[in-house]
Each structure stands twice: as structure tokens, then as C-alpha cells.
Amino acid sequence: MTASSGPRLEAVDPRGEHHGPVVVIEARHGWREVGLTELWSCRELMFFFVWRDLKVRYRQTVFGALWAVMQPVLLMLIFTVTVGRLPGVGPAGTPYALFAYTGLVPWTLFASSLAGASNSLVSSESIITKVYFPRLLLPFAAVGSFLIDFAISMALLVLLMLYFGVAPSIAVVWIPLLTLFALVTALGIGTWLAAINVRYRDVKYVVPFLTQSLMFLSPVIYASTLIPSGWQWLYALNPMTGVLDGFRWALIGGERPDELILVSVVASVLVFLSALLYFRRTEQTFADVI
Amino acid sequence: MTDIAITATGLGKKYKIGVRRDPYGRLTEVLWSSMTSVFKRTKGKPRADEFWALRDVSFDVPRGSVVGVIGRNGAGKSTLLKILSRITEPTLGTAELHGRVGSLLEVGTGFHQELTGRENVLLSGAILGMKRVEIARKFDEIVAFADIGRFIDTPVKRYSSGMKVRLGFAVAAFLEPEILLIDEVLAVGDLAFQEKCIGKMNDVAGHGRTLMFVSHNMGAISSLCPTTIWLAEGKVRLIGKTTDVVPEFVRAAGLDLGAGDVIIDSDEHREAQISRVRFLSASGEVTPVGECSDSLTIEMRLDVRRRLRGLYAYLEIRLPTGTTVLMSDSLDTTPNPLDDLSLGQHVVTVTIPARTLAPGKYDVWVSLASISGREFNVHNPGVVGSFRLHDSRSDRGDARPGFFSVLLDWRATDVSASGG
Numbered sequence: 001m002t003a004s005s006g007p008r009l010e011a012v013d014p015r016g017e018h019h020g021p022v023v024v025i026e027a028r029h030g031w032r033e034v035g036l037t038e039l040w041s042c043r044e045l046m047f048f049f050v051w052r053d054l055k056v057r058y059r060q061t062v063f064g065a066l067w068a069v070m071q072p073v074l075l076m077l078i079f080t081v082t083v084g085r086l087p088g089v090g091p092a093g094t095p096y097a098l099f100a101y102t103g104l105v106p107w108t109l110f111a112s113s114l115a116g117a118s119n120s121l122v123s124s125e126s127i128i129t130k131v132y133f134p135r136l137l138l139p140f141a142a143v144g145s146f147l148i149d150f151a152i153s154m155a156l157l158v159l160l161m162l163y164f165g166v167a168p169s170i171a172v173v174w175i176p177l178l179t180l181f182a183l184v185t186a187l188g189i190g191t192w193l194a195a196i197n198v199r200y201r202d203v204k205y206v207v208p209f210l211t212q213s214l215m216f217l218s219p220v221i222y223a224s225t226l227i228p229s230g231w232q233w234l235y236a237l238n239p240m241t242g243v244l245d246g247f248r249w250a251l252i253g254g255e256r257p258d259e260l261i262l263v264s265v266v267a268s269v270l271v272f273l274s275a276l277l278y279f280r281r282t283e284q285t286f287a288d289v290i
Numbered sequence: 291m292t293d294i295a296i297t298a299t300g301l302g303k304k305y306k307i308g309v310r311r312d313p314y315g316r317l318t319e320v321l322w323s324s325m326t327s328v329f330k331r332t333k334g335k336p337r338a339d340e341f342w343a344l345r346d347v348s349f350d351v352p353r354g355s356v357v358g359v360i361g362r363n364g365a366g367k368s369t370l371l372k373i374l375s376r377i378t379e380p381t382l383g384t385a386e387l388h389g390r391v392g393s394l395l396e397v398g399t400g401f402h403q404e405l406t407g408r409e410n411v412l413l414s415g416a417i418l419g420m421k422r423v424e425i426a427r428k429f430d431e432i433v434a435f436a437d438i439g440r441f442i443d444t445p446v447k448r449y450s451s452g453m454k455v456r457l458g459f460a461v462a463a464f465l466e467p468e469i470l471l472i473d474e475v476l477a478v479g480d481l482a483f484q485e486k487c488i489g490k491m492n493d494v495a496g497h498g499r500t501l502m503f504v505s506h507n508m509g510a511i512s513s514l515c516p517t518t519i520w521l522a523e524g525k526v527r528l529i530g531k532t533t534d535v536v537p538e539f540v541r542a543a544g545l546d547l548g549a550g551d552v553i554i555d556s557d558e559h560r561e562a563q564i565s566r567v568r569f570l571s572a573s574g575e576v577t578p579v580g581e582c583s584d585s586l587t588i589e590m591r592l593d594v595r596r597r598l599r600g601l602y603a604y605l606e607i608r609l610p611t612g613t614t615v616l617m618s619d620s621l622d623t624t625p626n627p628l629d630d631l632s633l634g635q636h637v638v639t640v641t642i643p644a645r646t647l648a649p650g651k652y653d654v655w656v657s658l659a660s661i662s663g664r665e666f667n668v669h670n671p672g673v674v675g676s677f678r679l680h681d682s683r684s685d686r687g688d689a690r691p692g693f694f695s696v697l698l699d700w701r702a703t704d705v706s707a708s709g710g
Binding site: 025026028044051056132284287 | 387388413
């Protein structure tokens with residue numbers, strides 16, 4: 001057939017009726033495309049990973065899925081009786097507990113997604129070295145399973161709003177898009193860290209520190225209006241600023257934080273795209289160095 | 291073109307030895323070396339810490355054929371399979387695969403200990419490339435094949451290792467890719483199940499699919515694969531009919547013994563490991579060549595980095611064809627001398643008595659296991675060395691066939707006068 005390809009083996013059972021896909025394997029260097037079509041064709045496997053994570057997460061626990069809401073609820077209580085008592089921390093006219101909880105719910109989604117994504121490759125070492133699939137599925141799937149936890153916490157938020165008698169405006173329709181914004185942010189940073197984690201386990205120590213620092217650099221337990229207006233643009237470079245202000249605006253009301261969100265969205269998308277490219281560039285060595 | 295399933299052209303894979311030894315690099319080291327490398331002129335020079343696991347490998351595999359891949363440890367067999375199954379990329383060369391590719395590099399790929407057998411069938415099937423509807427359609431057959439009955443809804447962590455293997459292989463046996471790449475997974479499981487699997491794989495081959503099969507077991511290769519590729523030191527040594535290649539390989543393996551002193555790479559992450567294996571003659575000389583009429587001692591150096599309750603060593607003496615002639619583990623001695631060894635280095639010896647094995651060449655396969663280890667298999671270096679026995683002191687000499695060299699006691703009693 002091909003003269004260049006060395007010795008031929010004898011055909012044993014030649015039936016040439018299949019014309020399956022052709023896979024070409026070769027050394028590739030430098031940047032490569034993200035491979036969205038391949039990712040899409042493997043979406044079923046991604047759902048299996050999400051399903052596995054959900055099945056495993058609360059197995060052999062007493063409280064089960066209650067853990068999903070316990071974290072933001074307990075933090076809300078703690079912050080309400082401590083930071084919440086300081087004057088000017090939250091906006092006037094909104095109960096601080098509600099204010100804190102509307103921040104803590106998307107924050108918890110972000111923090112757990114970030115931790116899950118950055119650990120996703122290292123914790124799947126045994127399958128990465130044994131079978132091929134697009135590796136990007138792993139950080140994506142790690143994030144997906146936290147959406148269920150998020151939905152449970154959001155259900156509690158509805159109860160909380162009923163209790164405080166706060167009704168959202170029509171802006172509430174933005175919630176799905178803002179959730180996506182939070183996910184893209186977590187995925188952007190998480191995918192970067194997942195790829196770096198394969199080679200440098202320093203990431204294990206970076207993630208908790210990063211999450212904690214970002215929590216204080218984001219308007220989770222205080223309002224972003226506390227930051228002087230001259231510094232707002234810098235503050236908004238942290239994408240979670242836009243996410244959290246967006247959530248508060250959509251649920252509690254107030255002035256729409258247009259410019260702030262715009263800066264945050266641009267920052268988030270840039271981090272996300274660069275993460276995809278970096279991941280794809282280093283992907284070829286994952287199985288060798290993990 | 292359509293009657294070719296796999297084309298490999300000049301495949302090569304280079305590893306950096308430093309990277310393999312210490313996969314967990316630290317940022318500071320990299321920053322430091324990138325700073326210092328500014329002052330060193332290393333570009334263009336061949337590096338001593340590079341290692342070609344595979345070099346210039348080319349072949350074509352016609353559609354529907356069953357091809358065996360053989361070679362000694364470290365010959366590049368697994369690297370070749372990892373490249374073809376796209377787990378790792380080649381450093382040089384290209385390969386083309388025409389058709390849906392499935393690979394089976396371990397049994398139970400993707401199993402999660404906390405999930406039940408049923409859930410793991412779904413998960414492992416999906417990871418190995420099956421569609422959800424496909425798994426659902428075959429589910430009952432898979433469970434029947436695995437033969438684990440009512441345990442299907444029990445978490446896999448409560449399974450015996452045999453049950454895990456059966457379930458894992460059952461999932462894999464029902465994969466229907468056009469090209470299936472299999473690494474030595476049949477080396478686990480009981481014999482009856484292995485035969486069942488070989489039968490199932492023959493079915494697969496009979497359906498016009500292409501199968502590539504890596505094994506140390508010449509029996510399995512000979513019965514499964516009409517054609518064989520022999521890899522040696524990362525290169526193709528011989529390619530062709532199995533009936534030609536396997537005898538050549540066995541003959542070469544018989545000639546090639548080494549020094550009788552094998553150093554095994556140290557891996558600081560292991561709880562315990564075998565770091566050196568030597569063959570000692572009855573007089574204490576290190577040699578891979580022994581005498582049937584003398585005892586032969588296999589000496590292993592053990593590095594213990596964590597105290598392990600129930601640690602034991604396992605040893606098989608094998609023919610070059612892969613058949614096990616003799617098996618022993620340290621549990622044969624009571625109390626087990628390896629149980630709960632203290633930290634540090636230990637020398638473990640096991641002696642094969644004089645006049646036990648027939649003259650010929652043998653491979654030594656060793657492993658360490660412990661119920662209290664992070665994993666049951668503490669260290670699994672596989673075939674670590676070979677020795678040859680000559681029978682120069684018996685009348686039959688090296689011409690003695692069979693597996694043993696035990697000299698049986700023959701007697702003749704004159705009974706013609708008795709009772710007369």
C-alpha cells in the first residue's frame with residue numbers, strides 16, 4: 001500500500017467494508033485549536049463524570065446533600081453576627097443576612113468549582129494514563145456537579161427572600177446568565193490550575209490560599225460600594241466582583257452595575273480562553289508527567 | 291487504503307529520565323534551572339538523561355488481522371500501545387488508524403471503589419467509549435459474563451480482587467471498536483476466566499475487527515495471533531508470521547542472560563520496593579548460570595520506607611514462553627519473614643534446592659504485596675532477570691527434557707530365587 005511504511009503484515013481476514021473515522025497520530029508542537037467538536041461528541045461521557053461525582057460525593061455521610069446548603073448557611077450566620085453588625089458593611093434597607101447569603105451562594109459555587117476543577121486531572125490519574133478521551137472533559141465535569149449543590153442553595157434563598165419579604169424585580173431573569181458567568185470564571189482559573197497541577201503539585205497549596213484571598217477581595221460579605229470609586233476598575237478585574245454584584249442586583253435590586261460587570265466579564269472571558277489554550281498546549285504531556 | 295487498519299511510520303518516543311524518576315517537579319527547581327541554564331551552553335548537545343523508549347517503528351496492520359506484540363520488559367511494547375491509543379504523543383513519526391479505536395490497558399478502567407458493580411459497568415463502559423444506549427442494551431449480557439450474581443448492587447470496594455477483574459473484563463469484552471488495543475490484561479484472573487476471555491477475543495477477531503495484543507505469554511500469542519511484531523530496545527526486531535517470530539524470540543531470549551545482577555530504579559514514592567536482584571551460586575558467586583546439582587539462591591534487596599503489616603514477596607520461575615514452572619511466596623515460610631519489616635534496607639534470599647529444575651533458561655518474576663499497603667500491590671517489577679541451569683553432573687546432561695531434574699531412586703531387586 002504505502003511504500004514508506006515498513007514491512008507489511010499478511011492479511012488474515014480482509015473485509016474492507018468499514019470506512020470508519022481516520023485518526024492521525026503525530027507529534028504536535030505549540031498551540032492548537034480547542035477541539036470543540038470533539039468535546040461535543042463526548043458530552044455523554046462528561047455527564048457520566050458529573051453523575052459519578054454526584055453519586056460519590058455524599059456517600060457514607062450522615063447529612064448527605066444537606067452539606068450543600070450548610071456551608072453558605074453557617075457562613076451567613078457567622079458573618080451576620082460579626083461583620084454584619086458594623087455600620088455601612090451592607091447596603092441600607094436590606095437585611096444583612098439576606099445580603100450575605102445572596103453573595104455566599106454564588107461564591108460557594110465558584111469556590112467549590114474552582115477546587116474541583118483544579119484537582120480534576122490529578123485525581124483522575126489512573127484513567128488519564130490508561131485511556132484516551134478529551135482531557136478538557138475533566139475540569140468541565142468537575143464544575144458541573146456543583147450546579148446541583150447550587151440549585152439546592154438557591155431554593156433556600158427563595159425561602160429566605162419570602163421570610164424577609166423581599167421580592168425580586170424582572171432582573172431575576174438574568175440569573176441563569178450570571179450563573180454561567182460564575183462557572184466560566186471558576187473554569188477559567190480552575191483549568192489553568194488543573195493543567196499546572198499535573199506537573200507542579202504546588203497548586204494543592206495555592207488553591208485554598210487563593211480562594212480565601214479572593215473571598216476578601218470580592219464583595220461577598222461587604223458591598224462593593226465600600227471600595228473608593230477611583231479603584232473600582234481595578235477591583236472589577238477580579239471577575240467575581242461582577243458576578244456577585246450581578247447576583248445582588250438581579251435578586252435584591254439597586255442600581256445596575258453596568259461598567260463593573262463589563263470589566264469583569266472581559267477579564268473572565270480572557271482568563272477562560274487563555275486557560276483553554278494553555279491546557280491544550282500542555283495536554284500532550286499529561287500522561288507522561290502526571 | 292481501506293484494507294489497512296493501522297499504519298505506523300517512524301514512530302519514536304523520548305522520555306527524560308529525570309522526569310520519569312521524579313514526576314512531581316517543584317516550581318523552585320524549575321525556576322532555578324531556567325535561571326542557571328542561561329549561563330550554560332547545553333543546546334545542541336545530546337543529553338545523557340534522555341531515553342528513547344521507542345525508535346523508528348514502522349509497520350502496517352491489515353484490517354481484520356490479529357497481531358501480537360512481544361519483547362522483553364522495557365522493549366517499548368506498552369509505549370507503542372499508549373501511542374496508538376492516543377494516551378501519549380510520539381516524539382517523532384506518525385500513525386494512522388482507520389476506524390473506531392478502543393484500548394484496554396488495564397482491567398476495570400475508571401472503576402470507582404464507592405460505586406456499585408452496576409454503576410461501575412455504566413461508568414467504565416462510558417470511559418472506554420461506549421454510548422449510553424449501547425451499554426444499556428448489553429448490560430444483562432455483561433453482568434452474565436462477569437458471573438458475579440447478586441453482588442451487582444454491592445459497592446466494588448467490597449469485591450474480592452477476582453470479582454473486580456471479572457467485572458472489569460466483562461465490560462471490556464463487550465466493547466465493539468473496529469480496532470482494539472490490548473495490553474497484557476490477561477495476566478490477571480483465574481485460568482478458566484482467562485480462557486473464557488480468549489474465546490471472547492477470538493469472537494471479536496472473527497467479526498472482521500483488528501486486534502493488537504501485547505503479551506509475555508507465548509502460549510496466548512501463539513493461539514491468538516497469526517502475526518507478531520517483536521520489539522527489542524524500542525525498535526522492531528522482527529515482524530511476520532507468529533510461527534516464525536516466536537521461536538526466534540524464544541531462542542534469542544535463551545541466549546540473552548545479563549550479568550545475574552539487576553538494579554531496579556528507585557522510586558521514593560513506594561512504601562517498599564525491590565531495588566536489586568542477584569543470582570548466587572552455591573559457592574556465593576554472582577552468576578546467571580547455575581548447575582542443576584547445586585542450589586541456586588535468588589537474593590533480593592528490599593528498601594522499606596513504611597512498615598507494612600502482612601508484607602510478603604511473591605516469586606515465579608517461568609520458562610521463556612511464559613509458562614510458570616514454580617511459584618513460591620514468603621508465606622511458604624512460617625512465620626512470614628517479611629511481615630512488618632523495619633524501615634531501611636533488607637536482604638531477602640530464597641534458595642532453590644539442588645536438583646529441582648530441569649536444565650534450561652528461566653525468567654524470574656517477582657512482586658511485593660501487602661494487605662496494609664496503600665494498594666495491595668506494593669511493588670510489581672515483573673520479570674526482573676533470567677538464569678540458566680546446566681546439568682553437567684548427571685548422565686543425561688542438558689538433554690534431559692521435562693520440567694524437573696530430580697534424580698529419582700531406581701532399584702532392582704533380584705526376585706528369581708525368592709519363594710522358589
